[in-house]
Amino acid sequence: MKTLLQIIEIIKMIIQPITSVYSFFQKKRLNRKIEISQNDKFINLVGNDFKNKFIVPNLREIYFLMETGIKTNEKSIDKYINFKNYLGKNYTWEQVKLAQSHLDLEGDDIKIKISKIDRISTNIIIGISIILFLVGFFSFICLTNSDIQDIRTTLFSFFVLIFPMIGGYMLMNNVNSTIVARGMEKWINKKINKSDKN
Numbered sequence: 001m002k003t004l005l006q007i008i009e010i011i012k013m014i015i016q017p018i019t020s021v022y023s024f025f026q027k028k029r030l031n032r033k034i035e036i037s038q039n040d041k042f043i044n045l046v047g048n049d050f051k052n053k054f055i056v057p058n059l060r061e062i063y064f065l066m067e068t069g070i071k072t073n074e075k076s077i078d079k080y081i082n083f084k085n086y087l088g089k090n091y092t093w094e095q096v097k098l099a100q101s102h103l104d105l106e107g108d109d110i111k112i113k114i115s116k117i118d119r120i121s122t123n124i125i126i127g128i129s130i131i132l133f134l135v136g137f138f139s140f141i142c143l144t145n146s147d148i149q150d151i152r153t154t155l156f157s158f159f160v161l162i163f164p165m166i167g168g169y170m171l172m173n174n175v176n177s178t179i180v181a182r183g184m185e186k187w188i189n190k191k192i193n194k195s196d197k198n
Contacts, residue, residue, distance in 0.1 A: 102181035136164030
């Protein structure tokens with residue numbers, strides 16, 4: 001099991017630099033927009049009306065995106081802040097961003113909406129992922145305990161371990177947003193039930 005966790009950590013270490021480079025260039029571009037909009041000559045050139053109706057809301061959107069990773073319009077920013085504050089607990093902006101595809105912004109407050117298909121497919125994918133992890137792990141144990149220890153068997157046992165685990169990891173990543181949204185939904189329902197009892 002320790003080997004399995006180490007392999008998953010290695011996969012994360014390989015993927016993380018790629019996302020870091022993308023994030024770096026995105027923040028650099030957004031910082032440039034902020035610098036331009038804070039230029040006094042630029043603000044005097046466009047006028048106060050344009051500044052209040054476009055530049056200030058645009059700056060709020062950019063800053064919110066830089067800090068949270070959530071791309072939204074200026075009117076929804078307060079909804080997101082209230083939603084995260086209502087969640088409390090240990091929920092972070094990263095988790096709110098993960099669950100973003102399941103958040104309904106139509107009303108005054110953000111509501112979590114997870115379709116029945118998403119719930120069912122998430123359960124199926126979690127089951128398949130666990131099976132893939134177990135198949136890879138037990139195949140690896142069987143192959144490493146065999147008497148034949150040539151290079152071909154060693155490589156085969158390595159691939160028998162890696163491919164199912166990578167497949168399971170990728171499947172779990174695909175339903176991560178639904179898993180986080182379900183956790184938030186349970187937490188909110190628990191808070192509502194607790195307040196109803198009081």
